[in-house]
Amino acid sequence: MMRxxxxxxxxxxxxxxxxxxxxSYSVNVSxxxxxxxxxxxxxxxxxVPRKIMxxxxxxAKIYNYNTSDKAKFIKFLSRxxxxxxxxxxxxxxxxxxxxxxxxxxxxxxxxxxxxxxxDFLKLFIYKDDISTVTYLLLxxxxxxxxxxxxxxxxxxxxxxxxxxxxIGTKRLDLNSNVLGKEKLLLWLKDRIIPVPDEPVLSxxxxxxxxxxxxxxxxxxxxxNTKYKTQHQKLVNTIAAETLDAFANKQHGADRDMDEVYxxxxxxTGRMYTNICNFRKDFRYLLLYKNKPLxxxxxxxxxxxxxxxxxxxxxxxxxxxxxxEREEYxxxxxxxxDFYLSIGEMAGISRKPKEMDKDYRGRVKNDHYYSxxxxxxxxxxxxxxxxxxxxxxxxxxxxxNYLKTNIxxxxxxxxxxxxxxxxxxxxxxxxxxxxxEIMILGVAKELANMKRRIxxxxxxxxxxxxxxxxxxxxxxxQKHFQRVxxxxxxxx
Numbered sequence: 001m002m003r004x005x006x007x008x009x010x011x012x013x014x015x016x017x018x019x020x021x022x023x024s025y026s027v028n029v030s031x032x033x034x035x036x037x038x039x040x041x042x043x044x045x046x047x048v049p050r051k052i053m054x055x056x057x058x059x060a061k062i063y064n065y066n067t068s069d070k071a072k073f074i075k076f077l078s079r080x081x082x083x084x085x086x087x088x089x090x091x092x093x094x095x096x097x098x099x100x101x102x103x104x105x106x107x108x109x110x111x112x113x114x115x116x117x118x119d120f121l122k123l124f125i126y127k128d129d130i131s132t133v134t135y136l137l138l139x140x141x142x143x144x145x146x147x148x149x150x151x152x153x154x155x156x157x158x159x160x161x162x163x164x165x166x167i168g169t170k171r172l173d174l175n176s177n178v179l180g181k182e183k184l185l186l187w188l189k190d191r192i193i194p195v196p197d198e199p200v201l202s203x204x205x206x207x208x209x210x211x212x213x214x215x216x217x218x219x220x221x222x223x224n225t226k227y228k229t230q231h232q233k234l235v236n237t238i239a240a241e242t243l244d245a246f247a248n249k250q251h252g253a254d255r256d257m258d259e260v261y262x263x264x265x266x267x268t269g270r271m272y273t274n275i276c277n278f279r280k281d282f283r284y285l286l287l288y289k290n291k292p293l294x295x296x297x298x299x300x301x302x303x304x305x306x307x308x309x310x311x312x313x314x315x316x317x318x319x320x321x322x323x324e325r326e327e328y329x330x331x332x333x334x335x336x337d338f339y340l341s342i343g344e345m346a347g348i349s350r351k352p353k354e355m356d357k358d359y360r361g362r363v364k365n366d367h368y369y370s371x372x373x374x375x376x377x378x379x380x381x382x383x384x385x386x387x388x389x390x391x392x393x394x395x396x397x398x399x400n401y402l403k404t405n406i407x408x409x410x411x412x413x414x415x416x417x418x419x420x421x422x423x424x425x426x427x428x429x430x431x432x433x434x435x436e437i438m439i440l441g442v443a444k445e446l447a448n449m450k451r452r453i454x455x456x457x458x459x460x461x462x463x464x465x466x467x468x469x470x471x472x473x474x475x476x477q478k479h480f481q482r483v484x485x486x487x488x489x490x491x
Contacts, residue, residue, distance in 0.1 A: 011177040012124075012187045013258050014092045015099050018167040032167040035095075035142065037077065037088045043140040044073050052138060055113065055146040055157070065139045073136045076129075084178050090125050092172060093179065094133050097124065098143070098158055099169060103238050104261060104272065113146040113157025115417075123186050124179070134158070155416075165230050169238060193263035195271070195439065202264070204447035208456050209262045209273050211288065214240075214247035218285035232279070239278040243286075267413050268428065269435020271443070276458055288454050288465060296472050297461030298480060299489045300338035302372065303331075305433050307484050309398045316394050324394050335489035339363045346387035375423045376400045402426040433483070434460055441479030446472070 018032035033039070049070055052063045079087040101114040121130050134156075137143045146157030160166065176183070194202030215221075222240035227233040245256035262273050275286065286293050298304065310325045331341045340356060343363035350359050371377055371384040376399075379386040388396040403423040408415055418425040438457055446455050446462075455464045455472065464472045473490050480488035 010184065011175055011181075012093070012096070012184055014089070014172045014174045014176055015096045016092060016170045016172055017095075017099060018170060019164045020167055021164055034170060037085070037091075040091065040136075040140055040142070041074075041077050043142075044070065044077065044136065047139055054138075055144060061147045063135060063138060063145075065135070069135065069139065072132065073139065076132055076136065084175070086178070089174060089176055089179055090129050090133050091137070092174065093124050093176065094121070094137070095142075097121070098160065102160065102166075103169075103235055104274075104277065113144075113159045115155045115157050117155035124183050166234055167230065168234060188258075191261040191263060193265075195264045196266070198440075198444065201439075201444050201447045205271060205443070205456065206262050208454050210246075210257075210260070211454070212243075212247050212275075212456070213249055213287035213290065214243040215285040215287060216248055216250055218248075218282070219244040221285065222282055235277050236279050236282065239274055240282070240285075242274050243278075247286075249290075264439075269432040269439060270459060271439055271457055273456065273458075275456075275463075283458075283463070286463065291465070293463045294466050294469050295458075295461050295463055296469060296476060296490055297458075298476065299335060299491055300332060301434065301460035301488075302430060303338050303342070303368070304480075304486075304488060305430055305484065306395055306399070307486055308433060309395060309402075313394050313398050321394055324392055328392050328395060329486055332486075332489065335491075339368065342368065342384065342387060345391065346383040348383055372399070373423075373427045376403050399426060402429055437479050437483045438462075441482065442472075442476050445475050445479070 016035045018034055020032050047065075047070060049066045052065055054061045054063055076087040077085075077091075079085065097116065098114060101116070105114065118127070118130060125133060134143070134145065138145055141161055143158050143160055144162070146159075148156040192206060195205070219240050222236055225233075225236075227236070242259045245251065246260050247255075260274060262271070264271050275283070280295075283295060284292055307325065307329060310321060313321055330336075331338045337356070337360060339360045340363070343359060346367075348363055348367060351362075354362075367384055371382060371388075377385040379389045385396070388399075403426045406415075406418055406422060406425060408418060408425060408428070414424070414428050418428070438460060442462065443455070443457055446453060453464065453468050453471070455462055455468070457463070462472050462476065476490060477488060480486075
């Protein structure tokens with residue numbers, strides 16, 4: 001009903017969420033709390049003026065929440081005109097924006113601060129109200145704020161209180177049109193962002209993604225699946241609900257397109273859609289012309305891409321560099337299982353009766369990505385760092401160089417972030433390398449073929465029809481070879 005009502009309004013669908021103070025491992029919460037206007041009012045009315053620390057990379061700023069602010073917030077929460085509570089609309093507009101970022105941007109997880117620039121926020125919330133909304137939510141303990149920096153060129157960051165557990169989202173029956181009808185167009189525009197200077201590629205991405213189908217039983221399957229964490233459950237359920245709403249053919253003319261996003265991320269070089277955070281185990285539920293899709297992905301893509309970094313290690317003798325490079329590539333040759341090999345090389349022990357698949361997943365998810373993209377680790381405490389130091393010291397030196405020495409120019413969009421957290425530069429460099437291969441290479445060639453084929457990418461993988469698997473694999477082989485200079489292997 002709420003979906004229908006908001007469609008009649010023809011406005012931005014606003015959201016709130018259910019939460020729990022129980023941060024335990026369990027994903028089952030019996031009595032979740034709804035964050036609604038009444039809850040926020042009660043919190044503010046009963047709040048105690050105090051000094052609140054804002055997070056910052058180098059120096060923390062303090063927000064002095066005083067009695068004058070409290071009075072202003074209470075008044076804001078009851079700001080009505082012609083029966084419409086404008087304070088409520090603006091608060092939940094902000095919460096909707098932040099929820100969208102948290103649930104669609106996988107980078108660093110739900111507790112990482114999302115940068116929301118004032119220029120972006122004022123497209124949807126009157127500029128004079130942005131500070132009121134954000135500091136009200138800060139005073140209520142609903143969000144935390146990371147201070148901006150003019151010198152380091154990054155915007156304020158926001159995250160939901162990490163001391164509560166998000167349980168699920170709630171569609172609100174609110175007519176956000178009264179904030180300005182033009183905002184819907186801006187909202188939709190922000191969700192559909194083309195690849196710059198690539199009209200054919202951008203058109204193919206949007207056309208293909210909008211024609212994807214979803215198994216009619218898919219939503220039920222996703223909802224009834226057991227998950228390790230509440231966040232996993234939430235992200236996959238939200239993705240499934242969106243896919244069911246717009247991609248399930250049963251809805252026909254009533255397909256709900258409001259929550260579809262297909263946007264290019266200039267900072268990472270990736271294309272983001274509703275299925276990017278959708279668990280791999282569920283992708284069999286995605287269809288095209290009523291038939292399951294096949295996924296072609298590069299084996300151990302990010303470890304393999306490290307091959308490229310040998311090109312910049314120019315201060316090392318050629319023969320020494322060549323020898324190490326060949327030894328590193330031996331871990332991938334013939335489609336070898338890199339994660340099994342590097343796990344054993346690092347001495348990461350197997351659990352009793354642990355199968356290859358489980359061991360591989362544990363090495364990859366619990367060890368390798370932390371080694372690769374976190375701050376440089378001490379070889380004495382990190383088995384993978386020790387393995388690279390012993391076997392691939394040239395490569396490890398280059399990885400750590402890019403984590404500690406800024407090479408991106410001040411004009412780069414991520415410059416402010418890497419000044420504060422220099423190790424993040426390495427992840428941006430690698431993600432853009434992936435984008436050069438997958439988006440500007442593979443996807444671009446597929447989009448420009450004379451014979452139109454259906455495809456979409458999920459970072460280092462391509463979804464396609466079964467009949468086009470061989471073609472897609474050949475195109476991927478071509479572009480990995482072009483960029484990395486070595487043969488990649490696919491599954």
